[in-house]
Amino acid sequence: MVGMLTHRILVTGASGFVGTALLQLLEREHAGCKVFELGQGEGRRNPIDLRDRETIDDAIREIQPTALVHLAAVAAPSDARNAPRHAWDVNVTGTMNLAESVMRHAPEARFVYVGSSEAYGASFQDAAGPLTENAPLRPVNVYGATKAAADLMIGQMSYDGLRAIRFRPFNHTGPGQSDTYVVSDFARQVAEIMSGKRDPVIHVGNLEAERDFLDVRDVVRAYATAAVQDLETGPDCVYNIASGRPRRIRDILDALIAQSGMAIDVREDPAKLRPNEIPAAYGDASRARERLNWVPLVPFEQTLADVLGYWRRMSSLR
Template identity: 30%
Template sequence: MNILVTGAGGMVGSHMAEHLNAIGYGIVIGTYYKPTVDLKEIDSSVKMIECDVRYPVSVEKVIGTYLPGQIYHLAAQSYPTVSWDRPFETMDININGTIAVFEAVKKARDKIPGYDPMVVVACSSAEYGQTLNELEGDEVYVKETAELKPLHPYGVSKVGQDLLALQYYMNDRIKCIRARIFNSTGTRKMNDVTSDFTRRAVEAEAAHHYILKVGNLSTRRAIMDQRDLVRALILLAEKGRPGDVYNISSETVYQMSDIVSMIEKQIGVPFTIEVDPGLMRPTDERVIVGDVTKLKQATGWRQEIKMEQTIQDMLDYWRKRNHGSCG
């Protein structure tokens, strides 16, 4: 079976393509456009094709040529802050790109009526938006039945992807899974707290100057390793109910001071902590955790990668990157 991963030039997509390739599911095709990861880091046995999902002809060519049995649609403009500056682009990539994938499946079916892939669409916890602010308690566990009230163009675009996938299932019987993804991290991740902390720690280690600049260390976040996320997506493709929606979220909540302690333990040296006002937020976000009961019942998934392992792998990743940049 051929498998297609759109957005394989991103953190999750690149790891997913490599994982599927390593376990021998079949020929894995990854598409990318303006990648956020270094493509040289991706296993060369993954077939990478440049493809802008905003152009339907390009998507039709890939799907029509390879007829993938599973399609993981991860290609997206995935930054909420960017969506305020570039709302047209965000909608174009996320909504029209999703339409392009499903329409390409329909066109492939015109030629090969028995073509019946499973399309897993990477949706987002950002779809819940204001609903999360209305729920009571400091720690909020949100179910898939929660009302969708996105608070930025990115969240709106993800609601669009979500509902488009549903309507293609209802009207065209294209099998799909709508995966609402919460916070994840891992190697190749950029611009999240775990990535920033581990990168700064490795820079301090290389300089033998053990100072770590941080924001609010009392903040708590539910964060999962990208490997647990990838495994959940694959399990949903195999065992999820077509047309249905599932949260994918960490069940473990970490305090940022605990992340720093894990880094210190891995490096073996205590850091001098400096609070950088520029890293402080005016208000702290509530702890948002996705209720994954439905995911676990459907697939047997559970969170397996401990944060200590994630931290170790990210530190090693940054060390390798720094060593490479030094020749």
């Protein structure tokens, strides 16, 4: 049994939205862990390019992690669509570089791969209910394809001895998320209207789509559990992180507008409509509940209030 003080957790993408939430959780609830970021210097962050195999090798050899949580990625679907080759290089080749290095230099480390529900893609169209982890990976966009490819690769490498745990999180949001994502985009616009910096009009894409939304603080609990607890690893250790409940985008916007207490006009913006939009996507997280004792705890209304509060603070600083 590994003692609390011997956990050495390496987090890639630690300075991003999800990485920041994970580091806060580890600091708060797992204070005995030693947490590293790839390329971290003394008192400063200096991220390594995931495509640089030699530097990654040096880092893994030096840090000797007991667990690696791989969050770094080209994470916005629009960024992946605009630069597909870069997305494949980072999301697939970068992941391979990390996994190979862990197998060489820290073979006992758990490799916690954070994939995406976007990997399921067209499987949502045929689903009669929430998808389980057994659903085929049928991505419809570049981002989903890169995450599916890396997911399959890590699954295959686990047959060769990589101690892998794979996650497929569904949509998650929270304070601090970039406004390239829908909830944050709406909340920013509402906050600017509340502060008088914008006319009471919100520009939107497709409001009829339904998605499974979570709070980032719930999502990172699953990653922390995988990094800290001595869980089973291997090809079958793949977990949806989902609420199991589809929420209509229109209802989320209505809830944010209701929290603002203002009359706001909603207008469709063709530039915000996404290609290959899946009408409804939600997941079954029973396996995570049974094996990891994970369930979402933060009420969605609280999540929305916290995201709106964040953007109101941002708006007041501008």
